[in-house]
Amino acid sequence: MSTSEVFTNRKGPCPCGKGEILEHVDSPDNPWSRVSYSYAVSCPKCSKEWHTSDGRYLSNISDEQARRAAFQEYTAAVHEVEVLVEPLIDAYLDSLSLKSMAAEHRRLQMHLVMPMDIIAYRKQRNAGKTPSQIASPVRNPKWLLELSDRHRRRSEVEPLLKKAEMAEMSYEALKVRTIPISS
Numbered sequence: 144m145s146t147s148e149v150f151t152n153r154k155g156p157c158p159c160g161k162g163e164i165l166e167h168v169d170s171p172d173n174p175w176s177r178v179s180y181s182y183a184v185s186c187p188k189c190s191k192e193w194h195t196s197d198g199r200y201l202s203n204i205s206d207e208q209a210r211r212a213a214f215q216e217y218t219a220a221v222h223e224v225e226v227l228v229e230p231l232i233d234a235y236l237d238s239l240s241l242k243s244m245a246a247e248h249r250r251l252q253m254h255l256v257m258p259m260d261i262i263a264y265r266k267q268r269n270a271g272k273t274p275s276q277i278a279s280p281v282r283n284p285k286w287l288l289e290l291s292d293r294h295r296r297r298s299e300v301e302p303l304l305k306k307a308e309m310a311e312m313s314y315e316a317l318k319v320r321t322i323p324i325s326s
């Protein structure tokens with residue numbers, strides 16, 4: 144039967160100074176299990192605002208939540224653009240009568256909207272996805288707008304592209320405050 148030894152290190156005071164940052168070390172007494180570390184902030188106030196996953200930095204919890212929410216908004220805005228332009232991209236590729244998946248892949252790469260390599264691309268195509276569903280069209284807004292003009296859809300595409308761009312900027316601008324743990 145294996146047992147483990149748990150002990151706690153004090154890593155220093157919490158930001159307000161009334162509590163402590165604690166490191167729990169779980170050290171199994173067999174050679175094949177790893178030592179595991181977990182952390183806690185013992186102060187009721189600071190533990191709502193800060194946490195640490197590595198014992199080296201405290202990260203602000205509400206900043207992290209805001210950043211996650213901004214990321215979700217950004218991906219949702221990108222998805223809106225993707226759904227809207229799917230038929231435009233498919234129509235474009237159809238008009239070229241490309242003979243192979245490799246040719247589709249090359250063409251999408253030429254337009255800078257295909258981050259996947261050919262192996263990953265084929266895998267997605269064989270799983271039933273269309274080229275437009277695999278592409279990342281927002282990587283090339285200029286091309287998307289040209290494509291939209293051909294179908295007289297710019298008035299729909301442009302505002303959504305703008306929205307995705309703004310959402311990306313807000314996401315990038317959000318920083319998570321951190322405090323180094325001194326010990």
Ligand SMILES: [Zn+2]
Pocket residue numbers: 157158159160161162186187188189190
């Ligand atoms: Zn505190």
